[in-house]
Amino acid sequence: MNQTIEKHANSDADLFDRDSLKETVDFMLQQARNKGASASEAGLSVETGLSVTVRMGEVETIEYTRDRSFGVTVYFGQRKGSASTTDFSRQAVIDTVTAACDIARYTEEDKFAGIADKNKLAFDYPDLDLNHPWDLGAEQAIEMATQCEAKSLAYDKRITNSEGAYITAHQAYRIYANSHGFVGDYSSTRHSNGCTVIASEGEGMERDYWYSIARNADKLDDLNLVGEMAATRAIKRLNARQIKTQKVPVVFQAEVARGLLGHLVRALGGGAQYRRASFLVDKLGTQIFPERFRIDERPHLKQAIGSAPFDGEGVINTSHDLVSDGVIQSYVLDSYSARRLNTETTGNSGGMHNLFINTDDYDLDGLLKEMGTGVLVTEVMGQGVNIVTGDYSRGGTGFWVENGEIQYPIEEFTLASNLAEMYQRLSLVGNDVDLRSSLCTGSWLIDEMTIAGT
Amino acid sequence: MTDKNLLIAKQSLLQPAELDESILEKVIGSMMGHAIEYADIYMQTSRHESWVLEDGIVKDGQHNIEQGVGVRAISGEKTGFAYSDDIILPALTSAADAARTIARQGQSGGMNAWQSSPISPLYTENDPLAVLSAEQKIELLRAVDKEARRIDPCVQQVIASISGVHEIVLVAANDGTLSADVRPLVRMNVSVIVERDGRREQGSAGGGGRVTYKYFTENDRALGYAREAVRQAIVNLDAKDTPAGTMPVVLGPGWPGVLLHEAVGHGLEGDFNRKGSSVFSGRIGEQVASKYCTVIDDGSIQSRRGSLSVDDEGTVTQQNVLIENGILKNYMQDKQNSRLMNLPTTGNGRRESYAHMPMPRMTNTYMANGDHDAEEIIASVDKGLYAVNFGGGQVDITSGKFVFSTSEAYMIEKGKITYPVKGATLIGNGPEAMNLISMVGNDMSLDTGVGVCGKEGQSVPVGVGQPTLLVDRLTVGGTNT
Numbered sequence: 001m002n003q004t005i006e007k008h009a010n011s012d013a014d015l016f017d018r019d020s021l022k023e024t025v026d027f028m029l030q031q032a033r034n035k036g037a038s039a040s041e042a043g044l045s046v047e048t049g050l051s052v053t054v055r056m057g058e059v060e061t062i063e064y065t066r067d068r069s070f071g072v073t074v075y076f077g078q079r080k081g082s083a084s085t086t087d088f089s090r091q092a093v094i095d096t097v098t099a100a101c102d103i104a105r106y107t108e109e110d111k112f113a114g115i116a117d118k119n120k121l122a123f124d125y126p127d128l129d130l131n132h133p134w135d136l137g138a139e140q141a142i143e144m145a146t147q148c149e150a151k152s153l154a155y156d157k158r159i160t161n162s163e164g165a166y167i168t169a170h171q172a173y174r175i176y177a178n179s180h181g182f183v184g185d186y187s188s189t190r191h192s193n194g195c196t197v198i199a200s201e202g203e204g205m206e207r208d209y210w211y212s213i214a215r216n217a218d219k220l221d222d223l224n225l226v227g228e229m230a231a232t233r234a235i236k237r238l239n240a241r242q243i244k245t246q247k248v249p250v251v252f253q254a255e256v257a258r259g260l261l262g263h264l265v266r267a268l269g270g271g272a273q274y275r276r277a278s279f280l281v282d283k284l285g286t287q288i289f290p291e292r293f294r295i296d297e298r299p300h301l302k303q304a305i306g307s308a309p310f311d312g313e314g315v316i317n318t319s320h321d322l323v324s325d326g327v328i329q330s331y332v333l334d335s336y337s338a339r340r341l342n343t344e345t346t347g348n349s350g351g352m353h354n355l356f357i358n359t360d361d362y363d364l365d366g367l368l369k370e371m372g373t374g375v376l377v378t379e380v381m382g383q384g385v386n387i388v389t390g391d392y393s394r395g396g397t398g399f400w401v402e403n404g405e406i407q408y409p410i411e412e413f414t415l416a417s418n419l420a421e422m423y424q425r426l427s428l429v430g431n432d433v434d435l436r437s438s439l440c441t442g443s444w445l446i447d448e449m450t451i452a453g454t
Numbered sequence: 455m456t457d458k459n460l461l462i463a464k465q466s467l468l469q470p471a472e473l474d475e476s477i478l479e480k481v482i483g484s485m486m487g488h489a490i491e492y493a494d495i496y497m498q499t500s501r502h503e504s505w506v507l508e509d510g511i512v513k514d515g516q517h518n519i520e521q522g523v524g525v526r527a528i529s530g531e532k533t534g535f536a537y538s539d540d541i542i543l544p545a546l547t548s549a550a551d552a553a554r555t556i557a558r559q560g561q562s563g564g565m566n567a568w569q570s571s572p573i574s575p576l577y578t579e580n581d582p583l584a585v586l587s588a589e590q591k592i593e594l595l596r597a598v599d600k601e602a603r604r605i606d607p608c609v610q611q612v613i614a615s616i617s618g619v620h621e622i623v624l625v626a627a628n629d630g631t632l633s634a635d636v637r638p639l640v641r642m643n644v645s646v647i648v649e650r651d652g653r654r655e656q657g658s659a660g661g662g663g664r665v666t667y668k669y670f671t672e673n674d675r676a677l678g679y680a681r682e683a684v685r686q687a688i689v690n691l692d693a694k695d696t697p698a699g700t701m702p703v704v705l706g707p708g709w710p711g712v713l714l715h716e717a718v719g720h721g722l723e724g725d726f727n728r729k730g731s732s733v734f735s736g737r738i739g740e741q742v743a744s745k746y747c748t749v750i751d752d753g754s755i756q757s758r759r760g761s762l763s764v765d766d767e768g769t770v771t772q773q774n775v776l777i778e779n780g781i782l783k784n785y786m787q788d789k790q791n792s793r794l795m796n797l798p799t800t801g802n803g804r805r806e807s808y809a810h811m812p813m814p815r816m817t818n819t820y821m822a823n824g825d826h827d828a829e830e831i832i833a834s835v836d837k838g839l840y841a842v843n844f845g846g847g848q849v850d851i852t853s854g855k856f857v858f859s860t861s862e863a864y865m866i867e868k869g870k871i872t873y874p875v876k877g878a879t880l881i882g883n884g885p886e887a888m889n890l891i892s893m894v895g896n897d898m899s900l901d902t903g904v905g906v907c908g909k910e911g912q913s914v915p916v917g918v919g920q921p922t923l924l925v926d927r928l929t930v931g932g933t934n935t
Binding site: 014025049055058059061062063064065066068070076080082083084085086087092095096100102103104106107108109110113161163198205206207237245246247275277281378381382383384386388389391393394395397411413414415416417418431436440450451452453454 | 508511512515517518519520521522527531538549556576588611654655701730731795845846847853855876878914929930935
């Protein structure tokens with residue numbers, strides 16, 4: 001399948017009229033107060049972008065994106081209602097606040113409901129250097145995508161088809177405000193390039209891709225490199241075999257290991273914790289990884305993809321450990337779930353901002369050597385992860401490894417275990433850290449999993 | 455007969471902006487002089503609400519309004535696309551200007567006269583959200599919560615939600631299309647957490663369709679979802695480790711049809727086949743499944759979640775036989791891909807919203823009945839898996855590899871269902887697995903109306919269905935070797 005694409009055009013004066021957007025938010029809070037709300041909060045975002053795909057040397061799509069949304073939550077004591085709209089007119093704002101208030105007439109008292117406590121709010125927040133608009137024209141984007149795809153197609157005669165190369169530029173402006181007098185706003189950009197090609201030999205056809213993403217277009221991977229990576233990866237998958245059902249050690253390549261960190265974040269999430277819908281319920285202070293591992297969040301890294309100056313409800317977000325010495329130090333909470341659990345928010349309303357796990361002094365090849373014989377997983381498929389029980393069972397694609405050397409590509413197998421066991425059996429994390437998302441990790445070597453095959 | 459939907463759409467989308475058909479015609483006409491052979495305008499307004507019960511109280515409600523217009527210009531394989539969340543003439547004109555930049559050379563199309571013929575709606579035009587008062591919606595959620603907790607003291611947590619969308623769309627294109635649709639869509643969901651002797655499990659159930667909220671109060675449906683969610687969770691409390699390896703798999707009727715959606719459905723979408731990136735490319739007329747398999751995509755079923763009176767390009771939906779007795783018959787098409795492949799449109803042009811480009815998508819995809827009783831199929835298996843319910847699936851349309859994950863499954867031993875096993879992923883190759891279907895039951899049913907299909911970042915509601923069937927060999931991803 002193709003990548004979906006978003007991207008930025010020239011910044012649009014009307015769209016980014018910050019003073020008028022701030023006024024809109026202020027007007028909304030006033031309206032809520034006039035309607036008798038005891039507290040309220042509003043979030044507004046405007047985004048603009050350009051994305052271009054080129055397929056088989058021809059432009060396939062030019063897409064101009066321009067999105068706005070505006071949401072409000074009102075509280076009448078402990079009762080809550082929310083509404084949102086894409087229309088920023090005064091009348092629409094009034095209607096939206098009214099809709100939220102109407103809902104709050106019917107919802108029931110929830111003693112934990114409410115905006116974040118005032119003393120938690122980031123009244124003073126940092127500039128994280130996230131805004132690097134890219135004045136990219138459609139013609140230039142077409143040329144770049146064409147070059148990227150051409151490099152990939154020319155790489156090897158077994159690259160026979162393409163799903164295209166894309167270039168996107170994207171710019172956003174966000175405001176969050178609440179009735180404690182907090183108003184926070186920031187602009188950010190996100191640009192990317194990528195390529196997906198198909199390799200074939202005999203009857204077999206394999207697709208693979210590569211991409212890069214950055215706040216600053218200068219930091220994107222070289223177009224030729226992106227094209228070549230996509231081609232190399234697709235070719236390596238050709239003539240895959242199936243393997244026998246067995247228990248073996250497994251290396252999850254960095255971009256797939258990211259998912260294993262993601263499952264940890266979900267299991268430690270406030271919602272899963274207070275609903276007792278997690279295999280890590282009541283595990284604060286418990287050792288779940290080998291003692292050598294530390295997992296920490298760094299929300300204020302300059303220019304990082306996952307950075308944000310404050311969280312989704314205006315709360316100060318600071319660097320802190322989720323796991324140290326293998327022991328769980330913190331859940332992943334917003335104000336609501338924190339109140340439910342009788343503790344304090346961790347500044348994770350709206351998600352995780354740059355999570356890292358400490359790495360060992362091995363690159364991917366080094367990890368394979370340490371593994372000896374086993375499976376290198378480069379792609380996982382399906383939703384077979386049960387956060388309530390930790391049971392893990394997913395489809396995989398990758399390589400069979402013997403004596404530390406890749407032997408041949410493998411496909412149509414499953415990987416199964418339980419996340420609690422996988423975390424305990426994590427023996428090494430590579431230094432090949434993938435920084436393309438807010439979950440940053442190198443490849444993982446896990447001592448044993450069950451592979452189902454023929 | 456006047457087209458009631460068209461009147462409604464004009465009233466809610468054109469009149470407030472002081473637009474009319476002649477202005478749409480001018481905007482489309484302005485794009486056509488530039489080597490553009492096809493152009494369309496898609497206007498949409500939708501109102502969405504949801505209510506959520508947790509801890510026995512309705513603690514959250516949401517209301518969202520979304521509206522906008524998407525403008526598309528096509529020149530051969532090239533598409534220019536722009537959209538705006540303002541439905542006003544200047545926004546429409548500037549979107550049209552942006553979209554037409556796609557064309558550099560090529561043939562030009564013209565603007566045809568409007569040819570709107572009345573369509574027969576497959577669902578009510580009434581606001582599905584308005585049939586129950588806020589109090590009644592809350593009462594319904596409370597009743598569900600009470601029912602779930604009544605059934606078994608193991609139930610620790612109940613989350614019940616009800617949500618609905620009322621959407622009005624208008625499509626105008628240079629080929630003369632002027633179509634409107636007024637679409638209801640409602641859904642109810644119940645999920646429970648049960649805990650016994652320190653072991654926790656979850657279960658969930660739900661349903662809905664292009665109907666009003668009344669659907670949930672009829673035939674005890676809402677309470678039925680509560681019972682089903684609890685039943686599933688309790689079954690899973692006793693589940694043992696699933697075996698790992700290759701074995702016969704019997705799939706139950708209804709939602710397990712997600713197999714078809716993944717194993718063949720996506721691979722038969724026109725865009726992948728035009729580009730030659732699907733494992734089914736160029737195989738029309740070939741045997742791609744066992745002779746017991748007849749697979750149909752039908753967007754014209756009354757009131758189903760995946761149904762549309764007209765698709766998002768204004769094409770009337772229909773029943774399309776994709777595979778007949780194992781032979782590949784048809785792909786699913788939108789206008790662009792049908793034109794490029796010189797094949798008829800099939801009413802499968804769909805988009806998530808005005809802010810997304812249309813592409814070929816499934817509607818309700820199912821397998822036709824065979825002639826075996828379900829009991830007979832299970833009895834034929836010496837040792838294998840009986841999978842009754844699934845989470846979801848995923849497919850790589852190029853290699854044909856697909857997966858889907860069970861949420862309720864049992865071992866079959868010597869033709870008998872013996873004990874429940876934990877959730878596991880099943881993996882196979884689409885064409886291969888379809889050829890390994892050796893028995894098809896006579897108990898075809900469609901799912902309860904909960905499916906969401908994702909493709910290239912766009913989500914659309916879909917339906918799936920099938921009778922009980924036997925796949926001779928699939929790889930089952932358990933832990934027990």
